[in-house]
Amino acid sequence: ESHEYDALYNSAVEAYLQQRWYECKAEMENAINAYNTLKQDLVQCRVTCNYITSEIDAVQYLELSFLDTALQRSNCLRRCFEKHDVLGVSDEVKDAFARRLPYDYLQICAFKTGDLELAVSSAYTFIVANPDHEIMQSNIKFYQEQNGVDPTWFKDLESKLYQKYYSSAVASYSAFQWHDVIQFMEEAVQDFLQEEGRCQRSCEGTYDHESLTHFYIAIAGLNYESRNCSTLVLFTDHWINVLQCQVNCEDEISIVNGLQIKNMLAEMYHYLQFAYYKVHDLTSAAACTETALALKPQDEAMLKNKAFYQKQGMDKEDFSTRKEISSYIEARSLLLSQLNFIRTKYKFSEADLDVKDIEQKDEEESPIFMNNAGVVISGSSYPNPLTNASLFGTRDSAFLAQLGDFSSKRGLTIVMENEELEGKYRVATDGFLTSEQCHSLMNLAGVRATKGDGYQNESPHTKFEKYEGLTINRAAQLAIKDSVSLTEAQQFLNITETARTFLETYYNLQIPLHFHYTHLVCRTALSDEAQNGRHDLSHPVHSDNCYMQKDGTCLREAPAYVQRDFSGIIYLNDDFEGGNFFFANRDDSVQKTIRPKCGRMVAFESSDFHGVLPVTKGRRCAIAVWYTLDPLAKEGSHEAAQQLLAAKVSRDQKLANADLRHLLNEHDFSLVKTEVELNGPERFAADGILNEQQCKALMKLANQGAIVGDGYNAGKKPTAQTSPHTNHEYFAGLRIDRAAELAADGTVDASAVDLYLNSSAMSLDFVKKYFDM
């Protein structure tokens, strides 16, 4: 059956499809209004029913009294939802609204009916949530170029109050309207906090309908001793999701005009303290400074401000965190500790439970290792580009054929994919290298991987292994100096390029994938005796683009390499013990291991938790490549290395010419740059054509014989003009024929003129030989 809200939306879409523009416009506006009211009702129900659970203490989660309360709450919600008919909307329609699709339709229908203002704001509202939508981008451009379009029409119709206030406050700040900054920003703060509360209420959503009632009924029917354990795990999983969603709320809403604002709350108090200072309200300024610090401790600017206000005579009492924020922080830390509690306390029972998750862990010993990347940084995360669905093409038969073709042409075999590797974007592929190639790359690593390149000689991860690293750039540098073989360095580059194009193809990416960083790494076990008492990993569980938190989440924020989207590790050997790669669970335990072998690549989303089991015997080598979708973040050195090697090839080709080689050797000339480095055909740079002494002699010749205009005003008398190019310089020349005349009448040194003649002849010879003429 079709629900009321679905019907409204679908009928508007239908009108659009049938080009009934006026109806489309009216109905879509209706649907949008109805949906917004619905969202408010939904939150209101949760607020109303929430008091029932609000008293629950974390420890009570296991108690029956909690289940009792939960059941009451569930009933309250159900009554409220029924009253407002808030369940009457399908997931598809919910999704459409979440993606702001209605504004895409509304934009067209409004335009067709001549309502340019609504068309413009709809387009803008849509692009705010879909910034990469190309068609809408060009629509926006089109509207910008239309006559009679008012710039204020480009506004976000879905923008929340706090977003409007925030924008107004920032605009007032730019206009030095301090009182307005205060007024708007104070409103923005209040509404931000309310919105954060609404967001938290919506997090409780996923379970409210359908399964929630069943679930609570199921749980309430059991007594404490005989409770069904898998139901409890189900419940725990759900509750973790809810808490996690609530923890994320702050970041989730820290967006203005489609832009993520880092530490938005702290930022607001930053504006406030400044505005209060400007209106000479130092007490409020001090309080806002302290509040900003409570939200973002160690903020340098704010610490300086505090010192400044102290100097202005503000006392300790003046620096008190504002009440709304102290309670906000308190509530937030309670949330975090609940999340932590439920994650750790509930885990213990899992060992006794017969659930799928646990069975898998038994395949492999699953040691719990400490992760040493527990850096906690507050603030908002780097947005994950992979959430943009339009990034990936459809995996239809045409695509599969193309992938098959690509793989077979290069001798690649996909051996394990998402399903088997239990994740998203995970793939293991064999055949990237032949055993000769593996050999020669291991040789490259062995001969030249040096201390300080990529990593130190000592492993950054464990004292039980030695660590060698070689970056792509250094490999190229070494090849230039003939310290390593050019072919090996080229292989290093080529293999990463093949891997890159493979992943671009495999993921069916609609935009290019770039290198972010590349290096070759070998881990070697120290002696057998040295392995005694070893309990650590070769590479502790980590993520390649974010910081793992104690609570199992991951903070994608600098200084983590936030731009990394995919990781690919290409293995060079398997004749070592231990050293399996593994994907990790959120508690650092092993989820799935993969045995390295020559030519095998394992690729995954960089945020995935993973690590390397201890290498207990032998040497394990791999090429690690990180990729980014952000063209601005692409690895400069990868291209530089490619250039260097190409330059080397081109130079080697030139030097294959024996005449040129001879000339270079004979005169101590050196070829510095060729066409490749100079970015164009028939160009070169060479050193050593003249030595220092010769340069001095020619400079002296110029000083004695050069005159204004010579060479440029040939045949004419020197003019008053100082330089043919600029009025700010004196420009003098000495043609070779006039130099000869001057030598003949003794005005200049004849040997210098000889040198002038010889060196130009030499350069002619060089040019002829270089270009093989």
Ligand SMILES: O=C(O)CCC(=O)C(=O)O
């Ligand atoms: O060598 C491996 O298998 C993984 C290495 C890794 O995860 C890393 O370097 O970030």
Ligand SMILES: [Fe+2]
């Ligand atoms: Fe990694």
